[in-house]
Amino acid sequence: MYYLIANWKANKSFQEANLWLSYFKKNYQPSKNVKVIICPPFPLIYPLFEKLKKISNLFLGAQDLSFYEEGSFTGEVTAKMLVGLINYVIIGHSERRTFFHETEEIIDKKVNLAFKYSIEPILCLRNLNDKINPKVNFIAYEPPFAIGSGKNEDPKKVIEFKKKLNIKKKFTFIYGGSVNEKNINNYLNSEIDGFLLGTSSLNPEEFINIFNKLKKSLK
Ligand code: PGA
Numbered sequence: 537m538y539y540l541i542a543n544w545k546a547n548k549s550f551q552e553a554n555l556w557l558s559y560f561k562k563n564y565q566p567s568k569n570v571k572v573i574i575c576p577p578f579p580l581i582y583p584l585f586e587k588l589k590k591i592s593n594l595f596l597g598a599q600d601l602s603f604y605e606e607g608s609f610t611g612e613v614t615a616k617m618l619v620g621l622i623n624y625v626i627i628g629h630s631e632r633r634t635f636f637h638e639t640e641e642i643i644d645k646k647v648n649l650a651f652k653y654s655i656e657p658i659l660c661l662r663n664l665n666d667k668i669n670p671k672v673n674f675i676a677y678e679p680p681f682a683i684g685s686g687k688n689e690d691p692k693k694v695i696e697f698k699k700k701l702n703i704k705k706k707f708t709f710i711y712g713g714s715v716n717e718k719n720i721n722n723y724l725n726s727e728i729d730g731f732l733l734g735t736s737s738l739n740p741e742e743f744i745n746i747f748n749k750l751k752k753s754l755k
Contacts, residue, residue: 538750539710539730541573541658541676542737543599543626544580553580557587559740566592569754570747571730573597573624574737578613585621597624597658600632603645605652615653625650626732627657628666630680640667647672658710658732664700674708675701676732682713684734689713695727717745724753 548556553576564572575597576584588594602612618625627650628643643659647669650657658674668675677697682689694711711723712732723731731750736742 537729538570538754539573539708540570540747540750541575541597541710541730541732542743543575543732543734544577544737545599545631545734546577547738548576548580550580550583553584556740557584560744561591563744564591564747566594567751568593570750571595572747575599575624575626581618581621595624596622597626598622599626599629601625601646601650603642603649605649615649615655618655619653622655624656624658627659629660630662630678630683633662644669660712664697668701668703672707674710676710676712678712678732684714686714688715688719691722691725694723698727717742717749720746720749
């Protein structure tokens with residue numbers, strides 16, 4: 537089983553998302569072996585939910601959520617608001633840690649709120665110093681130098697990182713950082729359970745090509 541996660545970040549208008557979707561829907565042939573998780577910006581979650589709900593092995597995720605549960609916190613989007621719309625949430629992405637000054641404490645609150653509302657958190661780690669909440673089942677290794685740079689991490693180092701985490705329970709290990717249709721084959725081995733794509737998820741054709749490579753590798 538592979539997980540293929542699209543992180544659109546702060547990209548795509550409603551109209552652009554519709555164009556992406558129409559290509560995707562025409563060309564996506566689901567596989568029981570590859571779970572696709574699309575993480576659009578908040579305002580696009582509901583329209584995508586409506587349009588994708590009948591497609592198999594396809595899920596929605598959020599890119600973040602509030603560390604507040606609810607109340608007078610203008611502008612926040614809470615876990616509770618997302619219940620029923622998404623199954624996954626990316627937490628602790630290095631862009632959140634860097635540009636929005638998210639601390640380990642904030643990240644931990646978000647992870648706990650996700651669990652409270654039955655949303656599966658995908659915790660992003662930059663390096664071995666980042667803290668891991670022991671409840672987490674999905675870990676994404678995303679070395680900052682590799683994000684959006686075209687300089688993907690050496691697959692051997694990705695596996696070394698996983699081993700050094702020294703996590704005793706079974707968990708899902710994702711790699712993210714400049715994965716594209718040209719280099720994805722280098723990562724297809726039993727130690728890596730999935731991929732978090734930023735740039736290469738924005739183009740539906742490339743995204744489908746990557747999906748098809750994963751699908752084919754598991755046949
Ligand atoms: P990238 O982004 O694929 O553009 O490197 C990955 C990520 O930030 O999750």
